[in-house]
Amino acid sequence: MTLPHFPPLAASFFGLLAIASLLLAFVMLGSRWLRDYMYAFGLQSWLIALISAGIGHYEQVPELYLVALLTVLFRGLLLPYLILRILRRLHADRELHEILQPASALVLGAAGVVLALAVAYRIADALGDPGSPVIILALTVMLSMKLIGFLMLSIRHEAISQILGLMILENGIFLGSQILIPGMPLLIELVILFDLLVAVASFGVLARYLMEHAGTTSSLQLRKLVG
Amino acid sequence: MSLRDILLQIAQVAAVLLLSPLLQGFIHRYEERVQRARGPSLIQPYRDLWKLFHKELVIPEGASAIHFLAPVVAFTAMLIVPILIPVLTNFPLPLSNMGDILGGGLILTLGGFFITLAGLDSGSAYGGIGSSRSVMITILAEPTLILVLVGITLLANSMLPFVVNHLLVGDLSVYWSPAHVFLVCAFFILLLVETDRMPIHSSTHIEVYMIEEARILEYSGPLLALVRWASAMKQFLLYTIFCNVLLLPWGLSIQGTVLGTLGAAVAVLGKLALIACLVILVETAQSRLRFYRYQEPLAASFLLAALAVIANQIR
Numbered sequence: 001m002t003l004p005h006f007p008p009l010a011a012s013f014f015g016l017l018a019i020a021s022l023l024l025a026f027v028m029l030g031s032r033w034l035r036d037y038m039y040a041f042g043l044q045s046w047l048i049a050l051i052s053a054g055i056g057h058y059e060q061v062p063e064l065y066l067v068a069l070l071t072v073l074f075r076g077l078l079l080p081y082l083i084l085r086i087l088r089r090l091h092a093d094r095e096l097h098e099i100l101q102p103a104s105a106l107v108l109g110a111a112g113v114v115l116a117l118a119v120a121y122r123i124a125d126a127l128g129d130p131g132s133p134v135i136i137l138a139l140t141v142m143l144s145m146k147l148i149g150f151l152m153l154s155i156r157h158e159a160i161s162q163i164l165g166l167m168i169l170e171n172g173i174f175l176g177s178q179i180l181i182p183g184m185p186l187l188i189e190l191v192i193l194f195d196l197l198v199a200v201a202s203f204g205v206l207a208r209y210l211m212e213h214a215g216t217t218s219s220l221q222l223r224k225l226v227g
Numbered sequence: 228m229s230l231r232d233i234l235l236q237i238a239q240v241a242a243v244l245l246l247s248p249l250l251q252g253f254i255h256r257y258e259e260r261v262q263r264a265r266g267p268s269l270i271q272p273y274r275d276l277w278k279l280f281h282k283e284l285v286i287p288e289g290a291s292a293i294h295f296l297a298p299v300v301a302f303t304a305m306l307i308v309p310i311l312i313p314v315l316t317n318f319p320l321p322l323s324n325m326g327d328i329l330g331g332g333l334i335l336t337l338g339g340f341f342i343t344l345a346g347l348d349s350g351s352a353y354g355g356i357g358s359s360r361s362v363m364i365t366i367l368a369e370p371t372l373i374l375v376l377v378g379i380t381l382l383a384n385s386m387l388p389f390v391v392n393h394l395l396v397g398d399l400s401v402y403w404s405p406a407h408v409f410l411v412c413a414f415f416i417l418l419l420v421e422t423d424r425m426p427i428h429s430s431t432h433i434e435v436y437m438i439e440e441a442r443i444l445e446y447s448g449p450l451l452a453l454v455r456w457a458s459a460m461k462q463f464l465l466y467t468i469f470c471n472v473l474l475l476p477w478g479l480s481i482q483g484t485v486l487g488t489l490g491a492a493v494a495v496l497g498k499l500a501l502i503a504c505l506v507i508l509v510e511t512a513q514s515r516l517r518f519y520r521y522q523e524p525l526a527a528s529f530l531l532a533a534l535a536v537i538a539n540q541i542r
Contacts, residue, residue, distance in 0.1 A: 012400075019405045019538060026530060030523070103526035110533040117537050137541045 010058045011134040014051055014179060018134075018141040021047045021175060022113070025148045025168050029109050030102045034087055037164050038080045041171075045075035048175050059182045067189050071174075074193045079167070079200055086204045087160060090211055100155040109148050116143035138179035145172025157218045159210060163203045170196060235483055236310060236320040242492055243309040247463035248272035248456070250499055258507045272459065279452035287349040287445045297345035298446070298453035301338035305460035308334050312388050312464070313471045315491040317396075317479035319389050327386035328376050328472075335421075335464065338457060339365065346442035357441025364438070367525040368420050371413060374532035378410045379472075381539045388472045395476040409535035411473050415505075416528035418469055422462045424506060426513045427521045436518050463499070470498040 006014065024044040028037045049071040056064025100108070120139035127135075149169030153162055174192070210216070252269045259266030268274075286294065310322050311331045326334070343361055346354035376386070382401065383391040395402050419425065428436035443454050471479060478494035480487035516523070 012404075015541070016405060019534070022534070030527060030530075101522070103520075103522040106526040106530045110530045113534065113537055117540065133541045140537070140541065 005132060006058055006134060010054065011132065013054060015134050015137050017047050017051050017054075018137055018175060018179070021171070022141045022144060025145050025172070026106060026109055028164060028168060029148055029152060030106045032098070032102060034158065034160055034164075035084070037161065038084055038087070041164060041167060042076050042080040044168075044171055045071055045079075048171060048178065049076060051175065052178050055178055055182045061182055063186045064178075064182065066186065067178075070189065070193055074197065075167075075171070079196065082200050082204065083160065083163070086207060090160075090207060098155060098157070105151065105155055109144075109151060112147035112151065113140065113144040116140045116147060119143055134179065138176050142172050142176025142180075145169070145175065148172075159203075159207050159218070163200065166199070167196070231483060232320050235316055235480075235488065236322065238488060239309045239314040239316070239320065240306055242314055242495070243460055243463055243467070244306065246492075246496065247459040248276060249496075250463050250466065250503060251459045253500060254503050254507060257504065258510065261507055261511050272455075276452050276456055279455070280449050282448040284448040284450060287351070290349050290445070293341075293344050293348045294445075295450070297341040297348075298450045298457065300341040301457040302453045302460075304334045304338035304341075305457050305464065308464050309467075312468055313392055313479055314467055314495065315480055315488050316483055317389065317392055317476075317481055318483070319387070323389070324387075328379060328388055328391075329386060331388075331468070332372060332376065335461060336365070336369075338461065342442055342454065342457075345446075349445045351445055353437075353441045353444045357438055357444070360438045361442060364420060364425070364521060364525070367522055368417060368528075371417055371525060371529045371532050374529065374536060375410060375413050375417065378406065378413075378532055378535040378539060381536060382406055382410070388468070391472050392476045392479070395473075404538070406535045406539040407473075409531045409538060413528045413531035413535060414469055414473055416524050416531070418465050418502075419506065419509065420525065420528070421465055422506075423458075424510055425521060425524065426510075426516050427518050428515075466499045466502050467495065470495070470502060474498075474502070 021044045024040045024047070027040040031037060031040070049068040052064050052068035052071060056062060056068065098105075117136075117140045120136050120143060123139055124136050146169050149165045149167075149172060152165030152168060156162055156165065170192070249269065249272070251272045252267070255271065256266040256269055308331050310320070311326050311334075312323075339361070343358045346358035346361075348354070379391055380386050382404075383394045385391065395407070401407060423439040425438075428438060439458065443451065446454055470476075475498045478491065478498065480491040
């Protein structure tokens, strides 16, 4: 497998964008307000679209411009809009009963980043290209965003935070793949986007069902396996 | 060690000693202004100190020697720190090799430690509350402080503040690197915590959630003046470290001439005013939190410091 090589300016630009999106993942992890998550998620998607477009420019892959456009449209605008609509209808503003305090969650997330860094070094060694720092950075950001996504899935009860955890996870994988394998086929990207859309749509149905039958959107109430 | 360097070193200490109440006055005045009140005069802290030094000393029953020792130790500690850091000049002066960044942090904490002891000493309820709260927050702030210092050390491969200053002035790519940006953010939160501006309480006198004020409630007269002055100096020192070592490393005297030193003093005042405006903005815009959410800003700061160390590894 050949990894891309970027000029220094491009490398630092991608590094800054990747780190900014990692920070936004931490904003989502540390906040209690569901609306804040949505804005952070939208912004993160815009940053990832910028990375796609930048890589398309430096690696001369014109499809990536299209990918960037689709990312902005779907992840940056459509998905946040849909979820904000669900939020408005369900009157779910904030996470009420978190299992872990946001402060402890942030510290756990930091530990996750350290773990991700250690793993990223191993992977970069195995790929036989320890040279470019932006590769290690991309691997670290990808793995830590996945860990943060898992963390959010496991420490939040509110059904909407759980789908957001899933979406951070997905954003992380997407960000990593953009930097590591710039020529990812357009078709796969399209499939992933529609997958996400379907996930959010079916999730919306599920959340409304929960609201009607259990009177809450908290998954804590789902103790019994009867309808 | 020339005479000029010794004089410059004395000037550094004198600058911290004499200008620190001015910074305090600036923050008090413009915080009120932002909130659409008139605010006290800029030199009000000097007047307060003058007044306190002329008042009689009331000693609480059961106060031991610690009660007298603590203000003096705190005041002296704050006079030692400016020797170690670049306040006016960007080159090391005599005795500045006594300690590195970690040493400076240790001496800053020593002053706070003695004030905490004094809070416990007289046995009053408020002193105990203030001491226990401030120790709790210090315990949480300490790992972050150490991580920030480790981050600075990794960035510059040195623990001397002067080296960090030179590196940041000389190399803009280091200045804009993610590691440095994270360090600045982490240190800014620490700055708010250490200068008693957490979003969980207001820094005013006599209030249920007071922290620093509760520790010194038993003091009066000249001893109170010393404590107040020491805390103003601590604030000035932390702002100076933040400006001259991390955020705005420019505008220090390079050759050490009289004119250059005066210019550096003016520049330091300008930079500190800038940071003070930022602090005022944060303090006004940030809503007050419940008291038991004190660990959240510290967790964020810890996270930023950890990310700085990691970003440094990848750089």
